[in-house]
Amino acid sequence: MRLQAALFIAACVSPAVAIYSDEVNHIDFHHALLGAPSPDSTFFLKPSSSSNASLLYTISDKSIVGAINPRDGTLIWRQDISRSGSASSAAGILRGLDGNNAVVGAAGDSISSWGAQDGKLIWENRFADGVVADLELLELEDARATSSARDTIALTGGESTGVVRRLDGDSGETKWEYKDNSGDVAFQVSSSPTEVFYISLQSAMLKGYKIKVTALDPVTGRQTHQQVLNSESDVASPESILFVGANTASPLIVWADKSHKSLKVNVIGTKQISTINIDNTSGQDIQQITVHAPHKLNSLPHFLVHYETESGAWAEVYHVDMKSSAVSKAYQLPYLQGQSAVATNNVDANVFFTRVTDSEAIVVSSASHGILGRWNVDASSTDRVLHAVAEVVTKGKTVAVRAAVLRKSGDWSLIRNGQTEWTRPEALIYAVAAAWVEDEDQEELAHELEVEGHEGLIGAYIHRVKRHLRDLQHLPEWLKELPKRIITSILTDEVSNLDSFGVAQSIIVATEKGRVYALDTGRQGAIKWGVQAEETSHWDIKSILSQPGSAVIYISDGSSVQINSSTGEVISRSAPTNNKLQSIATFEQQVGSSVIRMGSLGIQEDGTPVAPFDDITGFLVTTSNDGRVLGWVEKDNKHPVWEFVPPSGQKLIKAVSRPSHDPVASIGKVLGNRSVLYKYLNPNLVLVTAVDEKDHTAGFYLLDGVSGKVLYSTTQAGVDPTQPIASAISENWFAYSFFGDVVDESSSKGYQLVISELYESPLPNDRGPLDSAGNYSSLHSNIPLPHVVSQAYLIPEPISHMAVTQTRQGITIRQLICVLPSSNAIVGIPRHVLDPRRPVDRDPTSAEAEEGLFRYAPFLEFDGKWYLSHSRDVAGIKTVLSRPTLLESTSLIFAFGGDIFGTRATPSHAFDILGKSFSKLQLVLTVVALAAGVAFLAPMTRKKQVNMLWKAT
C-alpha cells in the first residue's frame, strides 16, 4: 500500500517531462497557417538586395502577413496585423519591392513595415482619417535619398476625405500629405517615374462615377494637374474598375462596360480613353475579366486581359505605345475549356505571362506569342484555380517557372515546371469544429463485450471461446505478417510504432467555409481527405458528432450533413428546420473506459430542446441566450424543472461541465498520515461563469445539474470583463482564470488562475453525511454541499481557453491545458502543481512532503517543460480537444481555430512505453551472444569437469 503511494508520489513529484528534440515533428505536428492569400498582395520577392533566392510574400484574408519559403512551403515568418488595427472587413494590402529590405502592409487604419528577411517590425503608423485604401512603394528615389528603404505612398479614405501621404521608408513618418476634401471616393494611388497619381471616383449627377486622376509631385506632394474621365455610364461602383496599374512605366486604368462588350483603357495622366471591343467567340457570357500587368517601372508597357466564362477562358495581350498612349492588341492566348489562371512577372524589362490550366502550364513572352516553355500539370483536381503568382527565370533560351496557385478549396500550392512541389491547406485556418473519428472495428469488439456482459458466467465463457475461435480465421494473415512485424519492431524504435495503441487517430475538422477535412494524427496531421460539404461562406456549425464509420455535422439552421469518416463522401443530408439551434445536446454515458452515446438533441436559442426526449431518462441542462441556465426533465420540453439566473447585473458568459469521459482512478486523496480525504465526485456538476460588466465582478457558481441547487459560489472583485475568462472542470476540481485588478490592499493586479478542489468533508476518513451509501439522489434527499479548498496564483499571461487531458483510466495525473494567446503557445500545467492544499507561508511538514505538497508561491511561472507547443508559434487557437489512447500514459491533444496543432501529452511520463534509448536490436543481439557463448563454453566445461573427476581419484 505504502509502496503504491510512494510510487504515486514519485510520479507526481518528478516534473512533467518536456518533449525531446528528436520527438519534434514525430509525436507532434503543426500546420502554421496564414489564410487565403489575397490576389493583389501576393508576390515573389527577394528579401534583400544581396540575396538571390526569393521568398513568397502574402497577406491573407485574416490580415496575416507572411513569408513562405517557395522551396518547401514552410513558413519563415508571419505577423498578424489585424490585432493592432481596428476591426476591418476590408482585405489587407501588402507591397514589396525588389531590393527593398522591407515589405509594407496595411490593414484597417494602420500601416506597418516589416523586415522582409526576418519579419521584424520596422515601423507602424496609424491614421485617424479612415481606413487605408491603397498603398504603393515609390520605386524611384529622389536624389536626396540616402537610405535603401523606399518610401511609401499611402491613401486613406474616410467618409468624405481622401488623404495621400508619403511615408518615410525608415521611420514611417509623413513627409507630405495631400488632402482631398471634395467628397470623392478615394480609390487608389499609382505612380509613374515622374508623378504620383491619386485616383478617386467622383459621383456623377445621375448615376455612376467619374474617374478623377490627380497628379501629384512626388517630392512636394503638390497637385500638378487633374483630369476627370467620363466613365459614369460604365462605372457603377468602385468594383467596376478592373485594374489600376501601379508602378508601371505606363500606369493604366482599365474598366469594362456593363455588358462586357468592350474594354476601356486609359493611360493615367492622359485624357485619352481607348476602347477595345471584346471578341467573345466562346458563345458564353463572360464571368470575369482580370487584367495582368507588370509592376515595375522599367518593364515593357504590355498587359494581358484574361476573360473567364462559365467553362473556359482565354486571354489577350496588348501593347501600349508610350508616345501616343495608344493601345494595340498583340496576340491572343486561345480559348481553352476548363480553368485557367494567369500570372505575370518580369525579368529585367521583359514581361512574361504564365498561364496555368487544367492540363498544362505555359510561359509566353509579352512581346510575341511563341510559347517559351510548356509543362504538363499533374493537376488532376477539379478544384478551381482562383489566382496564381509566378516567377519566371530565363537561362539563355530556356525558361523555368514556378507558380503559387490558390485553389478554391483553399489549398495553396506551388507548381514548379508542372510539378506540384508543396500544398498548404490554408483553408484549415477557418476550422470551427472538430471531432475524433470513432473506429468501426473497435465498436464491434465493444458490442461483443457488451453481449458477454449481459450473459451468465457460462454463457459468457462460451461466447468468448466462440469469439476467439472466430478470430482464429485471421491467424494465417497474422502469421504472414509476423516476420515483417518483428523486423519492423526491432528496427524502428518504440515511439514510432504505437499506431496500434490508438495514438494514430483521425480527426474530422469542419471549416466555416463549408469544407470538411480528415487529419491523421499518426502521420503528422496529414490530410486524408477534404471535401466541400456545403457551398457557403459562413457555415454555422454547432457540433460534429462522430459515430462508427461516419460523422454528422449539425448546423445552426437545424440541418445536418452525414459524412463517411473514411472517405469523406456525403452519405446523407437533412433539410433545415424552422428552429435556429444554439447547441447540440449529447446524451453520453461513461461505461468503463469508453463513452457510449445514446442520442443527441438540438437546443434552440432560448434554451428549450426542440423535442422532448422520451427514450432517455435523465435531466438536460442548457443555457439560454438571455443568460439563464435551465434544467429539463425527460418528456417535457415546454417547462424547465429549474432555472438558474445569475444575480442581477451579472451576465452569464460560460457554463462548463465535466467531460463525458472523465474516469476517476481513486475516490479519495491519501494524506501523509495515510488517512483519506474523500473527493466530492458528482458527474452532474456545472460550473457557471457570470460577469458584471459595470461592477467588474465575476461570479463562479457550481450547480448540481439535476436539482439546480447551487453547491458553491464565489465572487471575484476587480475582474476585467474584456479580458478572456476561461474555466474548466474535471474530476473533483475546477479552475478558472481572469484578469484581476486591485480592489483593496490585499489584492493584487494581474492575470490570476484559481484552482478549487471539492471534498466530501473537511475531515479525513469522513465521507460526509451520506457516509457509505452506495448511491444518492439529488431530488429526494438533500444533496450534501462540498467542502471547497481554493488557492489562487498569479500567472504571467492571459489564458483564453482551458481543457483537461484525458487518459483511459484516469490513473495518470491530469494536466490543465491552457491556451496562451499572447505568446501563441499551449501549456499543460500538471495538476499537482495546482494543489490548493499547498502549505502557505511555511514549509511543508514531513507528512505533507510525503503527499507531494510543496510550499505555496503566489506567482506561478510557466515552466518551460510544461509547454506542449515547445518552441512552436501556435497562433489563433480557439479550442483544444483531448482524447485518451489505449496507453494509459498518453493523451492525444488537438488544437484548432487558427493554426492546427496536435501532440501527445504524457503528464506522468511515458511510463508504459519503452523509450527511444531502449534498443531491441541490442537486446536481441545480447541474448544471441549469450546463447552462443553458452553453447560454445558448455562442452568445454563439461569436459573439464569429467577430467577433474578422473584426476581426483
Next chain:
Amino acid sequence: MSSALPPPPPPQWVVAMNSPLPRPTKAASSIPDPPGFSSSRGGKQRQQQQQQPTAKKAEDTDALKMKKAWEIAIAPSKSLPMNGIMMYMSGNSLQVFSIMMVFMLFKGPIQGLINTNAAFAKYETPSTRGRLVAVKLVYVLMQFLLLALGIWKVNAMGLLPTTRSDWLAWESERQPLERAYFAFR
C-alpha cells in the same frame, strides 16, 4: 551367497558376559576373601553408596536440564532490546537493508516457534515433561514478543493495511440516481 547359512554361534566370552554371574557355590563362598577385600558388608555399603548418588544425579540433571531449558526459553527476550534498537535505528523507509532486517526479524521467531519441540528435545525426559510445558509456554511467549516487535516495525513501515487509505481501493464511488446531460456551447 551364503545367506542360507545360520549365523555363527557367539563366542564363549560373549555368552559368559551376557549371562549373569553364577551364584558362588558353597565351597567357593567358604573361601575367605583376600585380605583387605570385604565382599559382604563393604560391597553392600558401596552398593548403597553408589545407588544414592545415582538418584541424586538424575535429579541434578533434571534440574540442570530445566535450568538449561529456562535459559533457552528466556534467550529470545535477551535479543529483544537489541532488535528493538536495531529496528528503531533502521528507519521506516522501504529499503533493501531495512526490509532484510525485518525479514530476519520475522524469520527467527517463526523458525523458533516451529522448532519449539526440537529445541527442548534434549531436555525432555519423562520427569521433566510436565515442567517443560511451562518453559515452552514462556519460550513461545518470548517468540511472540519478538514477532510483535516485527509487526510493530512492519506497521511503522506502513506495510500493514491498518489505515483507511489501505482499503480505499475497495471503496466505490457513490453513484447518483439521476443523470444530467449537458448542452453548452
